[in-house]
Amino acid sequence: MIKLTAFRWVPPxxxxxxxxxxxxxxxxxxxxxxxxxxxxxxxxxxxxxxxxQPFGQVPAIETGGLKLFESGAIVLHIAEGCDALSPGDAEGxxxxxxxxxxxxxxxxxxVQNLAAIDLxxxxxxxxxxxxxxxxxxxxxRLDAVEQWLGGRDYLEGRFTAGDLLMTTVLRIxxxxxxxxxxxxxxxxxxxxxxxxxxxxxxxxxxKPFQAAAA
Ligand SMILES: N[C@@H](CCC(=O)N[C@@H](CS)C(=O)NCC(=O)O)C(=O)O
Numbered sequence: 001m002i003k004l005t006a007f008r009w010v011p012p013x014x015x016x017x018x019x020x021x022x023x024x025x026x027x028x029x030x031x032x033x034x035x036x037x038x039x040x041x042x043x044x045x046x047x048x049x050x051x052x053q054p055f056g057q058v059p060a061i062e063t064g065g066l067k068l069f070e071s072g073a074i075v076l077h078i079a080e081g082c083d084a085l086s087p088g089d090a091e092g093x094x095x096x097x098x099x100x101x102x103x104x105x106x107x108x109x110x111v112q113n114l115a116a117i118d119l120x121x122x123x124x125x126x127x128x129x130x131x132x133x134x135x136x137x138x139x140x141r142l143d144a145v146e147q148w149l150g151g152r153d154y155l156e157g158r159f160t161a162g163d164l165l166m167t168t169v170l171r172i173x174x175x176x177x178x179x180x181x182x183x184x185x186x187x188x189x190x191x192x193x194x195x196x197x198x199x200x201x202x203x204x205x206x207k208p209f210q211a212a213a214a
Contacts, residue, residue, distance in 0.1 A: 002027065002034040002063040005053065006205065009040070009212045013119050013175070019071040020059040021205045022168045026078040026161065028197035029085050034061075038208055072104045072165065079161035084197075086160060099155045099162025107145065108169045110137040115172050138178055146184045153191060167192040 004027070006020035020036075027034050043049045044056035053060035053069040060069040068074050076097065079085035086096055114134045121127040145166070148155065154163050170189050173179045180186050192198065 002032060002061055003037050004034050005037045005039055005049075005058045005060045006208070007040070007058055008038040008208055010209065015206060015209050016174075016202060017168075017172055018058065018205070019168070021201060022071045022165060023059045023061065023074050023078070024201035024205055025164055025168070025198050026075045026082075026085060028201045029164070029195070030078050030082040031084075032078065036204075036208075072100055075161050075165060076100060084159070085164065087156070087158065092156065092160075095156050096160040096162045099160065100165050103162065103165035103169050107141045107166065108172070110134070110141050111169055111172045114138050115175070118175060135178070138173070142178060142182060142185060146182055149184055149188055153188075159192065159195070163192050167198075 004020060004023055006024075007018055010018050024034075039049065039058065050056055052062060052067050055069075057069075059071055059074060060067065061074050062068075068077055075085075079096070080093075086093055114131070114137075117127045117131050117134055154160070155166060156162065167189055170179050170185065179189060193202075
């Protein structure tokens with residue numbers, strides 16, 4: 001059975017965003033059962049956990065003898081050989097990987113930078129000075145994704161692991177109107193998030209936080 005690490009608890013701003021959600025979603029799309037290993041700060045610092053995830057972060061998985069970290073690498077590993085996440089032809093698979101990298105390397109850094117300013121440093125003087133340029137950087141990336149999507153339902157005509165990662169990156173902007181104010185991107189995000197696999201993954205991701213609050 002695949003073992004997936006996730007946090008036992010995160011603050012409300014991170015609930016529904018923490019990156020184990022990406023892996024849960026991919027596992028649901030692939031129909032692969034898994035068990036969760038809920039961790040806390042003491043685990044993050046432990047040598048045992050660092051052997052699984054060198055940076056002490058989540059997510060990581062352990063399956064058979066394989067230990068894997070980095071949400072993108074894990075999602076790719078699951079997508080390979082999974083019809084729901086990956087096209088059957090080599091060209092389609094290469095395009096899927098390009099969008100996976102684009103989501104994590106071209107879009108997420110700008111999005112994460114803005115989120116950090118808003119969520120961690122909102123009260124700081126430097127943050128209000130830096131924010132307009134950070135927001136502009138996000139706009140540039142969102143413009144490009146929106147333009148690419150145009151009338152397409154998905155980045156490559158059908159749902160792939162590229163859409164899965166792009167959707168989870170767009171979710172990071174939920175505290176702003178940067179996605180919700182763009183009809184094409186909003187519809188795209190809602191289309192991807194309407195998938196039963198996402199709904200199930202999100203519900204399971206949130207369960208430990210709800211249990212901790214009860
Ligand atoms: N590039 C990594 C980033 C992982 C990451 O940032 N995880 C966050 C949760 S979403 C985390 O573990 N934060 C705690 C920490 O960095 O100590 C990935 O995609 O897996």
